[in-house]
Amino acid sequence: YSSSTEDTRASEPRVESIFEPLDTFPRRHIGPNATTAEEMLRALDPPAKSLDEFVKQVLPSKILSSKDLRVEGPMPESGSVPTSEGGYSESQLLARLREIAGANRVYKSYIGCGYAGTRTPEVIKRNILENPGWYTSYTPYQPEISQGRLESLLNFQTMVSDLTGLAISNASVLDEPTAAAEAMTLSVNALPTARLKRPTKVYLVSHLCHPQTIAVLESRAQGFGITIEVADVLKDNSKRVEEVGEDLIGVLAQYPDTLGGVEDFRGLADKVHKLKGTFSVGTDLLALTLLTPPGEFGADVAFGNAQRFGVPFGFGGPHAAFFAVSEKHKRKIPGRLIGLSKDRLGDPAARLALQTREQHIRREKATSNICTAQALLANMSAMYAVYHGPHGLKRIAEKVAKMAQVLAKALAQGGLEVRQPVAFDTVVVKKHEAALFAQKSASNGRMNFRVVDDEHIGITIDETVGKKQIEEIIRAFTTDAVDVVQLAEGLDATSHLPESLKRTSAYLTHSVFNSHHSETEILRYMNHLQSKDLSLVHSMIPLGSCTMKLNATTEMVPISWPEFANIHPFAPKDQTKGYMQLVDELERDLAEITGFHAVSLQPNSGAQGEFTGLRVIRKYLEQQPGKKRDICLIPVSAHGTNPASAAMAGMRVVTIKCEHDSGNLDMADLEAKCEKYSEELGAIMITYPSTFGIFEPQVKEACELVHKHGGQVYMDGANMNAQIGLCSPGEIGADVCHLNLHKTFCIPHGGGGPGVGPIGVAEHLAPFLPGHPLVADVGGEKGIAPISGAPWGSASILPISWAYIKMMGARGLTHATKITLLNANYILSRLKPHYPILYTNENGRCAHEFILDVRKFKESASIEAIDIAKRLQDYGFHAPTMSWPVANTLMIEPTESEGKAELDRFCDALISIREEIAEVEQGKQPRDGNVLKMAPHSMKDLICSEWERSYGREKAAYPLPWLKEKKFWPSVTRLDDAYGDMNLFCSCAPVETVEGMTGTAAPMPT
């Protein structure tokens, strides 16, 4: 749409008819209005006359799309054909979504398989899940302004560590099946080097693992050349383990198993260890309040889904999976790990530990590509444990276990054959024509059972089940009258189990799990943590490559609706028609936006999207004649997840240079590499606009070149926010592209997740989109094995992106892209007189982000990017992306949601910081101990009697006048990263430390 800043149709309610709704969305989403956008165009250096002229200065003409975007809009009040331009108003959107939600049927689901019903305490739902203070924050890269969620994630780690009986837990992984995959690759990493070289690597997986876990393992094993062998791992005293011998990389078992039983794995663990293999266990946190934890029977790794700790089914996600390892593996743990360290004042403080890992230091040999994880859900689950405490959790577990026993007894009494033992929550019972039976139970009794096989039904009990439900279940199986109250009498939760399987060790003994059990207390605790964290409710978060835009309330509202929240991922299709409609529409819109033929919503993060896309490409290439094509070209500037994903997909990574001056792809180098590897060329991964924030003019040529040599083009869509409506990956020539719905499409970042990383693909790749073992009609006909445990990944947050697209409409989306470009170039223009800008195009423009080059200050003033980043906190801002993609620089991305006033505040802050640097350069301030080096300043730091610094307290706190009215305070001073990594300590701090503020983190030395 050619348009001006005026574009009233996009940014203001349409005035054509008095009947049109006034609660239009684009003007609420987009910061600058027509007037301020005009001002900004004029303030650009050089100025631009109009928005469209400006856009042409930013995008190469050959890239610009020739056609207007089309997104099906609402039935207009004034006509009869839905417009493909305008979006739904907020009220229209909610009404439409209510309709869609109404097409889902919320039945009781006893399907189990790693998902169980739960009660989200309302106080947690309202104050975390529905609270922008929690959901709009970013991954806690800046610990001084993130202590709240860091503390909460530390609680999560402590909870997992305690319950699994393993020393170290990370801060969540994407889902249980990918956690299993991480366990497998960790097992590879843990092998002695000599063993790594053996041609055969066998991962022995218990046949009693959840089926979707096994399926995802298959998909992950291929790239590593691992053979998955599914077997009865205990049979004949685990004979098979010994048979596999030196080929064994590890064993995976489920505990309790997918059919509800438990076994003693001690002997198995010994055998695995004897072969230097790793023993991993998929497990259930609630069960572990009653059962011996994996860490006590020899497991090296334990993982599972924390969903039943207060996070609804959500038709498959998002939930936090957990991952814990024994002491010896702690430096191999995948994903993000929170650790304690200390700050400049010596006070304990939490931060991301061991940050410089795989994706950074050995990118193309990485075995894990986790970036965005499930922070928000991990925080919900942690708070669930904080609120219930060990006693409350145990009570819930006992109730569940006893009810499962009552059910088992009743069914047995009714003459049915029940699998023994019923270890915890799951009862498996013999039933002919199980599928038919399950179908009838759904339609007549509104309850879903698991069809284990044609002869068996599985029933998983959860904390939401009461007497009425138990009686209903029983009635589905038998007409005999059963007195469940009588059956329940005198029951004990675990007395029927061998002593060796009963838990005796304590858990959740830390005071945080024993202090906040009234609603007032937990509310204050959550609020206190929140008060330490900077999020979008405070100020812009200009993180380049992260697209921290408005996560609008209307987008967020539906995810709490029971019709979206309370549906099991494997619920029968006739109960999920609403979801299917939404998925269809979203896939269609995303295909239109990306210029592709088909979309898969399965990947739970951008990195998962990369892995999926590359596997799809490989599967396609396998079907082509010729050599194995496993070379993946990746520009040096790529995000760490790119090479990591390529490696995981079993590809060999070859690096492509970028031109020194422009940052653009070095076409000569590309051509050379294409020639060199012509026969083995599998793919190129490119980010567009580039990670340097430039619309490279030669991207089409690059695509053509790769195609010419038989390769496929994978586009990393992290920067899609700069493209929508103006150009598209498909038109540019890509074959696959992932999107980060948690960037471009408004899913909030949640302090480090959830995310959704769908991929769009060209027609020839569509047949290979991932399927699902338990749900029909997912993915392509020749689909690759699944990437996620749930068929549509993190389905319950898809309404957010759907709502965004539908409310913006094609015109609004396009206008947003133009404004996002304008916002970035406005900041660039204002900062240019003060800082070098690393790259711009030949018109002096950047795309939606740009890199501020602060490297020269190292010499002139001993100031590095980190000092500027930390000093920005004193000004109330989150730092831009630091040292990526270029070391010691800052990458700034404002997004379209920030208005001019906020952009100006941010520019003023950076300009003021530049003046502070100049004072050092000029010798007015020392090179050490100046206000930048000492940044950030906490209140405690400034409110002290002695003050012997080279600058005043007021300068530290209030360098610009508006800070006196609106100041966000870092809660600690600068963290000591090295100390924390050396002294890794990853659970809650000993209480005395925190209370006494003694300044010793009492770390467990390593």
Added chain:
Amino acid sequence: YSSSTEDTRASEPRVESIFEPLDTFPRRHIGPNATTAEEMLRALDPPAKSLDEFVKQVLPSKILSSKDLRVEGPMPESGSVPTSEGGYSESQLLARLREIAGANRVYKSYIGCGYAGTRTPEVIKRNILENPGWYTSYTPYQPEISQGRLESLLNFQTMVSDLTGLAISNASVLDEPTAAAEAMTLSVNALPTARLKRPTKVYLVSHLCHPQTIAVLESRAQGFGITIEVADVLKDNSKRVEEVGEDLIGVLAQYPDTLGGVEDFRGLADKVHKLKGTFSVGTDLLALTLLTPPGEFGADVAFGNAQRFGVPFGFGGPHAAFFAVSEKHKRKIPGRLIGLSKDRLGDPAARLALQTREQHIRREKATSNICTAQALLANMSAMYAVYHGPHGLKRIAEKVAKMAQVLAKALAQGGLEVRQPVAFDTVVVKKHEAALFAQKSASNGRMNFRVVDDEHIGITIDETVGKKQIEEIIRAFTTDAVDVVQLAEGLDATSHLPESLKRTSAYLTHSVFNSHHSETEILRYMNHLQSKDLSLVHSMIPLGSCTMKLNATTEMVPISWPEFANIHPFAPKDQTKGYMQLVDELERDLAEITGFHAVSLQPNSGAQGEFTGLRVIRKYLEQQPGKKRDICLIPVSAHGTNPASAAMAGMRVVTIKCEHDSGNLDMADLEAKCEKYSEELGAIMITYPSTFGIFEPQVKEACELVHKHGGQVYMDGANMNAQIGLCSPGEIGADVCHLNLHKTFCIPHGGGGPGVGPIGVAEHLAPFLPGHPLVADVGGEKGIAPISGAPWGSASILPISWAYIKMMGARGLTHATKITLLNANYILSRLKPHYPILYTNENGRCAHEFILDVRKFKESASIEAIDIAKRLQDYGFHAPTMSWPVANTLMIEPTESEGKAELDRFCDALISIREEIAEVEQGKQPRDGNVLKMAPHSMKDLICSEWERSYGREKAAYPLPWLKEKKFWPSVTRLDDAYGDMNLFCSCAPVETVEGMTGTAAPMPT
């Protein structure tokens, strides 16, 4: 229920059956658990052996109820009879409430009458209405920790002032009809003294005012001896005004009128003024964006309902009514008024202005008793205006106006007779058998019209109405095909009106209404304001007599459901069955709790309850033989609203002394007064436990005495939290009692409202409970005229109290009472060694609150209660109730929701403050400029280069160690009250002041 601290049935989930739900509520609501309650009993001075022994030390045995409370509970999982002891679990409660809500039918309501459909912007709903940071705060008595809501209320005042064209607006009144009543009494107050003495006082009310307004005026007029005359006030050139002549106190008109017309009132205004009367206008803020504002045509007062600015119908409330006056009446404005002043540093800051007014200084001559108002709703409406801005509001108004015109045209075209002019949103059309027609439209078309009379239908259009709805309305009237799009062409919102009625003046020009129009901006603005306010999410608010207990999320959730939110107060009965069920059950439970026969939920606040109760008493007494009984005995210790309400009910107030040592009612004085006024004795008003926090032993005797002399006993139930389950007003001998549901029954205080003040009455008074002119079957057969505009007052928040009662169950409620007593006595015991306690009973116990006597420090250290109150802010606490009921003391009420840890923090703070006072007493610190006199300290105050105080910065900010971890900062230093009252300035500060922080509030001098 005799019980111990253990009382597991009340505080822990029942363990009798494995099927019982575990998400029980009492243990979440009540702070101390069994273990800490035991510790506290032991720590009492003297210690108590058991909870029941302790209770007997607190309550006189003759007061203690002999029977257990009974509240109908849930169907238990394990039996068949609902228990009368145990409460619903949280999930059971929500399920039951979903069922009840489902019995309401949400039809489109075009009934109008001062209520209109609206769209609450989702961002405002989530971040204010559903945000405990906003809804749990108290009335901003402590401005230094309340600047956020004070600023927002100032926005509300500015908005009202701008739109009405009048100089001064208050910060909300209860509803539109009571606002009319306030206008009437203000008119009385504004009369020249001579005129006050005339025997006849006529208030001339336009027959085109809303009918419920006229009804409420009737009820309020009686006590003042005012005659309400309803007339066509414009007829024959307002001849009637001149006829009434010197008897006239004022005229009231509606603009636009209740039938949708507008007239030019300039001539009328002149006539009224000539007679020294006051001209008041009921109006509509949205209409005023298009129409000449009342202030420009001579109105002295303008009021109305701000509901349609973003607050849903709610079946009648709560909404914020507004009230504005011209400059000359500014010191007569009723309700709460926010004004600007300056703080110790000279910075502008807002606060409650002119606080020492009627209820304080001339209590028994008061003409208004407003205390709790509608702050939360006022804030929502103000934010609605901030978000839409003047331009957006006007666009909404124009849309509404044009659609009403389209409708009028269509109906006229269909041959119907339409009342002219259609000035804004309401179309009145002639229709035979209007009632039948309305009924059919409801059942066939799911839309509600107003039945104006048997021949007329009223239709009021609002911002939620679109083309579809307009067409549906038209179809209800005519089968002719109508092309509304064509009718809409070229329409102008006001061109059919005379020039004199079209608005030409600007409004909402202040930058706050022109800055926050994107969702990101408004979110940050709301969050910034919130960050300045201390609420229950931070720490306990120990305000004596205010009962600041947990407002649980599960209680709050249902009020956002459309089935409760979107129902017009005058919707037909068959659409409100859910509400009726809820009202019935709540009335029944409250009757049981108070020991009364019947309950009315109509009053919108405690003070309104008082007025209602006294009017009921008077009505009853009128029917008795003998003299007019209009004497009301009121103890000196009574809350200011008591005498004010008595005065408004037309009673003569006679004061009863209290004993100096015990604080108890002086029985001798009471007896003397009873004797003296035996024949005229109407009532006594007593608060129980007394406002001094004591269960007076002789209360039954007092009741008997008054009864013996023919009087009725009115109990102020503000302290009901100390009674539930242990004793009851009914058993004690009261005839009426009001409850503050916003204290005892968990409706959050919302920063100064909403409230609900139902009254319970004995059987003989039940026939007189207030009715309603527009809704049948409300109140008693001989009911008094209504107190509120809506039949069940603030109906939409009744689910909160219902949920509280149902989740606590009888046993939980009783246990809560015991713990609330324990909590108060625990603090008392801990503080006793440090401070004098003003009153305790003969066992050394207080009730649920007690008075800390700090008067002696005035002499010993020049320290007054206010200094301690302000210093408490530095410790992160809200002050206790200051100087009420005893000057220069502090009254502390902890409530049952606070756990021991929080009580200890609070005690530690007060003990630490006592040490700070001692330092002054001992001469270690000066009597001026010490840390108490300088309190509170803001960040700005401490972060400065120069520091020449007698104490250090750290002492100011961190007097106790935990403050370094968790500190709430006052956003300004101590306010200068006198300055603000002298220089009254009641709208938003001029922008330069705030931005430049120059420290001059630029007040408009008076």
